[in-house]
Amino acid sequence: MKPTISGSRGIIKWGLALTALGLAAMVIVYVLALVYTPFEVRQGAAQKIFYVHVPAAWSAMMAFTIVGLVSILYLWLRDERLDAFAASSAEVGLVFSVIMLTTGPIWGKPIWGTWWTWDARLTLTLILFLLFLGYMTLRSAIHDPAERARFSAVVGIMGMVLVPFIHLSVYLFRTLHPKPIVLKASAPSLPPVMLRTLLLGFLAASVLYLGFVVLRYGLARHAVAERDEEN
């Protein structure tokens, strides 16, 4: 289906609305995290990043899962809109993972004393970043749109299947090499206020992710619609 200028404008409006909602929710989470949640006994202030970082890591992973699922649909239906959506999701995922890989160490250095730690979350985000980067770089190296969509879909599907193996490997590594865990990813029994903030963080990150993707998708369709009108 060919994109129209008015149709894509509608998509962009939805994207902006969702993004604004997501950003507002994020601000609320920040405030809750910094002011209203109690300090965790062992980790102190450093632990507070957990309310934003854990959901953001989850969003980056969802972003790639969506790239993979939409890629399967593309190979089946060959609808260019699916390819545009997958690419938008990958771009947003790339940005999310870059932000996490930079803010994580910057926050952590004064508190942990080290820039990097091979904990599960950072390692997974790094691998996702490399997958997103590979996906986007491949796209930029191919000119024919059908071939670009096809090859991207292949990488998307393979990457989606890879992610559980990264989880498995990191999990097995950590059980065999127990280290003092710098940031606990989750505790078996979180007090209610922490749990609520964390859940709100998940919601905020998901809405923000969705907002960005819809916005990016709308912009892509708009660009194609404009170019079609010129021809």
Added chain:
Amino acid sequence: MPRADAPLLEAHGLERRFGNTRAVRGVDVTVGSGDLVAVFGPNGAGKTTLLRMLGGLVRPTSGQVVVKGRDLKSTDPEVRRPIGLLSHQSFLYDDLTASENLAFAARIYGLAEPPAAALEALADVGLEHKAHEPVRSLSRGMVQRVALARALMAHPEILLLDEPFTGLDAPAARHIQDVLARRRSEGHGAVVVSHQFAEVWDIASHMVVMIEGAVVMRESPPPSLGAFLPEYESWLRE
């Protein structure tokens, strides 16, 4: 002997888009037993893309190709068996000898006794004395003959040829004409894309002209060359 059976190959409404350009627009082609369809047109008219769609190398954006009653899109690889393609590229491996190349093709097509079949195919094109030379060391004309041998080895019922006469000297061109004429009398089909009218005119049963992806002229049997050329020129000028 030509039979009035169902067509060997039928294509309806073939379309192929590359990005925003439509390289092939709404083209129908039918190849019956003993037919030779000649396709003419300027560069960029979509002739090669059409041929590749008929061969199953390129998936049509819309439309259908039916080979001996079966959709070319079928997942069963055997649907491709009746088709042979002779293109600008030889499909040969430069570091293998001529006979090794043909023996490999024979294995791929499941022919009996690949090495013997390879030598026989080379003999048919008069190149048995070059059987053990690497393709890299063969002249361009010889490479084309080996490529032709490769295409004919599997006895394709439908042969698709992309500008087979380009760069050939008179004897080589006549050889291809003989092959095509013999195939017609045996009831096989062919589609020939060509710029060279003279070589194709006497052997074609159908004539098609493509301009910018669409079929603009279609006649069977083809008119006389003298009547055709002025009309063709006028199409080109538009």
Added chain:
Amino acid sequence: MSSWLRVAAAVAGKDIVIEVRTKTAILSAVVFAALVLIVFNFARDASLVSTTELAPSVLWITFAFAGMITLNRGFNLEKENAALEGLLLAPVPRSAIYVGKLISNLAFVGMVEAVALPLFVLFFNVPVWGVLPGLLGLMVLATIGFVAVGTVFSAMTVRTRFSELMLPMLLLPFMVPPLIGAVQTTTRLLAGRPLSEMIGWLRILALYDVVFITLCVLIFPAVVDE
């Protein structure tokens, strides 16, 4: 079924004949592997880091990068004279073409590993004799994984510019599970640890191989069919 095997064997055989004749990939990969091992040898300070701690990582990094060099050549071969199209026109299933390529790629990467391993033993003075069968089995298990994925990716990247850069870029994340598993298992093998300590990693490696070979066979047609 027999025709499927015949086609895969023909494709693999043809690749091997050509490589034996031209020796393009193997030579460069072997030279590369030797250089890597030499550099590692001089770069480390034996008093700070013991050989046994470093050796497994060095071995597998060497295998991984030399393997990537070899993989590039696989579909480059099919680009000349559009030979791959000749295969795609034939009445053969795409999966047979893929498996044929996979077998020949495994043969070449295996050859490089077979040369690199003795060099490794020589330079690093690591006692592998006692655990050689286990080590060889591990090499097969881990190599199959990344060569399967690399074969699919190299079919794509040969059509792009900078293909020598695109292949490693796409492939590296996929090498992480096999490499982690391989290094962890090699470390334990060389230290004479019991099988129970390695079984977890071996399971992941085996699962990775099964899952990705299946996925690659299913997804290969999407790469080669336009």
